[in-house]
Amino acid sequence: MSNIAISLKNVSVSYGDKEALRDTSIEIPYHTFTGVIGMNGAGKSTLFKVIMGLVTPQTGKVIVCGDDTKTAQKHGHVAYVPQTEQVDWDFPISVYEVVMMGRIGTQNIFKTSTAVDHEFVTNALTQVRMIDFKDRQIGELSGGQKKRVFVARALAQGADILLLDEPFAGLDATSEHSLIELLISLKENGKTVILATHDLLSLPDTCDEVALVKYRVIAHGPTKEVFTKELVSQTFDGLLHHIKFD
Amino acid sequence: MFIIEFILEPLQYAFMMKAVIVAVVVGVTCALLSCFLILKGWSLLGDAISHAVLPGVVLAYMVGIPFGLGAFIFAMISVVLIGYIKSNSKIKEDAVMGIVFTTLFALGLMLISKIVSSVDLTHVLFGELLGISNESAWYTAIILGTVSAVVLIFRRVFMVFAFDPMHAQSVGLPITFIHYAFLVLLAITITGSIQTVGIILVIAMLITPGSTAFLLTKHFPTMLQIAVLVSVASSLIGAYASYYFDVATGGTIVFVQGLMFMSVFGYQKLVKLASKKTRLT
Numbered sequence: 001m002s003n004i005a006i007s008l009k010n011v012s013v014s015y016g017d018k019e020a021l022r023d024t025s026i027e028i029p030y031h032t033f034t035g036v037i038g039m040n041g042a043g044k045s046t047l048f049k050v051i052m053g054l055v056t057p058q059t060g061k062v063i064v065c066g067d068d069t070k071t072a073q074k075h076g077h078v079a080y081v082p083q084t085e086q087v088d089w090d091f092p093i094s095v096y097e098v099v100m101m102g103r104i105g106t107q108n109i110f111k112t113s114t115a116v117d118h119e120f121v122t123n124a125l126t127q128v129r130m131i132d133f134k135d136r137q138i139g140e141l142s143g144g145q146k147k148r149v150f151v152a153r154a155l156a157q158g159a160d161i162l163l164l165d166e167p168f169a170g171l172d173a174t175s176e177h178s179l180i181e182l183l184i185s186l187k188e189n190g191k192t193v194i195l196a197t198h199d200l201l202s203l204p205d206t207c208d209e210v211a212l213v214k215y216r217v218i219a220h221g222p223t224k225e226v227f228t229k230e231l232v233s234q235t236f237d238g239l240l241h242h243i244k245f246d
Numbered sequence: 247m248f249i250i251e252f253i254l255e256p257l258q259y260a261f262m263m264k265a266v267i268v269a270v271v272v273g274v275t276c277a278l279l280s281c282f283l284i285l286k287g288w289s290l291l292g293d294a295i296s297h298a299v300l301p302g303v304v305l306a307y308m309v310g311i312p313f314g315l316g317a318f319i320f321a322m323i324s325v326v327l328i329g330y331i332k333s334n335s336k337i338k339e340d341a342v343m344g345i346v347f348t349t350l351f352a353l354g355l356m357l358i359s360k361i362v363s364s365v366d367l368t369h370v371l372f373g374e375l376l377g378i379s380n381e382s383a384w385y386t387a388i389i390l391g392t393v394s395a396v397v398l399i400f401r402r403v404f405m406v407f408a409f410d411p412m413h414a415q416s417v418g419l420p421i422t423f424i425h426y427a428f429l430v431l432l433a434i435t436i437t438g439s440i441q442t443v444g445i446i447l448v449i450a451m452l453i454t455p456g457s458t459a460f461l462l463t464k465h466f467p468t469m470l471q472i473a474v475l476v477s478v479a480s481s482l483i484g485a486y487a488s489y490y491f492d493v494a495t496g497g498t499i500v501f502v503q504g505l506m507f508m509s510v511f512g513y514q515k516l517v518k519l520a521s522k523k524t525r526l527t
Contacts, residue, residue, distance in 0.1 A: 052416040053416065054412065070418070073415075074417075074418045076417050079416070080413060082410070087410070088285070088409065091285060092285075092466045093405070093466060094464075094465070097466075101413060104402075104414065105418055105419070109400075110399060110402065110403075111400075112402075157417065
C-alpha cells in the first residue's frame with residue numbers, strides 16, 4: 001500500500017463554460033493534517049467534490065485510498081463535515097440518528113440498523129465526547145458540539161479521510177481550540193484530515209501541510225515551506241494585512 | 247350511541263363507504279409525503295405539479311383513458327421541463343416553476359372550455375369525493391396504497407435524501423435515482439388525490455399535515471404519525487360534513503387541516519406567552 005491517501009493528476013473541472021479547476025495535481029499522504037486555503041470561488045469546494053466523487057472531472061485522474069472515486073464511495077473512505085449553513089438545524093433528527101447516517105453506505109437497501117451499526121455509533125459519539133447528548137435534537141447544540149456530531153458521523157462511517165469545510169466559521173475561541181484538539185488526536189490515531197479554512201491565523205499551529213488553491217493547486221507541502229508571504233499573497237492576490245509570517 | 251349511529255349510518259350507502267375508504271387512503275399517503283416535502287423545501291414544486299396536470303386530465307377525458315394516467319404524464323412533463331429550463335438558463339427555480347405550471351394549467355383551461363362541461367370542470371378543480379366511481383375508487387386505493395407502502399419501507403432513505411443528499415451521494419447512494427423516484431411518487435400521489443380535493447387544493451394535503459406535525463415534535467417517526475392522524479381525521483370530517491351538511495368535501499378537508507394547523511400554532515404561542523408572564527411575576 002502506498003502512503004498516498006489522495007492523488008489528483010492533471011484534473012480539470014468546468015461547469016458549463018466556467019472553469020473551476022484547471023490542470024490540477026496534488027498528492028496528500030496518509031496521517032497528515034492539511035489546510036486548504038484560497039479565495040472564495042477559487043476552487044476549494046470543487047476540489048472537495050472531486051475527492052468525494054460528487055463531480056467527475058472532464059480530464060485527469062483521481063485516486064482515493066488506492067481506488068477510483070466510485071469504489072472509494074462504496075468503501076466509505078471519505079467523509080464530509082458540511083458547513084454550518086448547509087445543514088437544516090430544525091430538521092427533526094437526533095444526534096444519534098445523524099451519526100447513524102454514517103452507516104448507510106454499508107446497510108441494506110431499507111437502511112435498517114444492526115447491532116454492529118449501533119456499536120459504531122456509540123463508539124464514535126464517545127470518542128468525540130457527545131454520547132451524553134445523543135438524544136438531543138441537532139439544533140439544540142452549541143456550534144462546537146454540532147461540528148463534533150458530524151465528525152462522529154465520519155468516524156461511524158469508518159472513513160480514513162475527513163474533509164471539513166470551514167469548520168471554524170462562527171465558533172468561539174474555546175470551541176475552535178477543542179475542535180482542533182479533537183482533529184489532531186484523530187490524525188494521530190491514523191486519520192487523514194483535510195480542511196478548507198479562512199482562518200489563516202491559527203493555520204500554522206494546526207496544519208502540518210498546506211495547499212494553496214487558485215483555480216489549481218499553486219503550492220502544496222509542509223506548512224513551513226508553503227505558508228510563506230510570497231505564496232500566500234499570490235493566492236489572495238496580495239490582499240493580506242493581518243498575517244505575520246516567520 | 248348517537249355518535250356511533252352518526253358515524254355508521256352513512257356507511258350503509260355504497261357511495262359513502264367508497265368515499266370514506268378513499269378519504270383515508272388519500273389522507274395517509276398525502277400526510278406521509280408531506281413530511282418529506284416540507285423538510286426538503288419542495289412545497290412549491292408540489293403546487294406546480296398539481297396545477298400542471300390539468301391538461302393531462304382533460305386529454306385523458308377526451309381519449310377515454312384513466313384520468314390518473316393523463317395526469318401522471320403531464321406531471322412528469324412539468325418536472326422534466328422545470329429541471330431542464332432551470333439548468334439551462336439563469337432564471338431562478340421559483341420563477342421557472344411559476345412559468346411552467348401556469349402555462350400548462352392555462353392550456354388545460356383552454357382545452358376544458360372547448361371540450362368538457364362546466365360540471366366536470368368543477369369536479370376536476372375542486373374534487374368530487376362522494377361521486378367517485380367504483381373504478382376510480384379502486385384505482386386510487388391501490389395506487390396510493392402502494393405509494394404509502396413504498397414511502398414507509400424506504401423512509402430512512404428518503405430521510406437521508408431530505409437531510410443531507412451530499413453525504414448520501416458521497417457514500418455511494420444513487421441520489422439522482424432517489425430524487426426522481428421521490429418526484430414520481432409525488433406525481434402519483436397528486437394525480438391520485440385529485441378526485442378527492444381537486445387540483446387547486448391538493449397541495450394543501452401535501453403541506454399542511456406535515457407542517458402541523460412539525461410544530462408538535464422534534465422526532466421524525468412521531469412527525470409521520472401525527473401527520474397521518476391529522477390528515478386522516480380531516481379527510482373523514484370532510485367526508486361526513488359533505489354527507490350531512492352538503493358542503494364541498496375538498497373545501498372542508500383542507501379548511502379543517504388549516505384550522506388544526508392554526509390551532510396548534512396559536513396554542514403554542516399562548517403557552518409561550520403564559521410561561522413568559524409567570525416568569526415575570
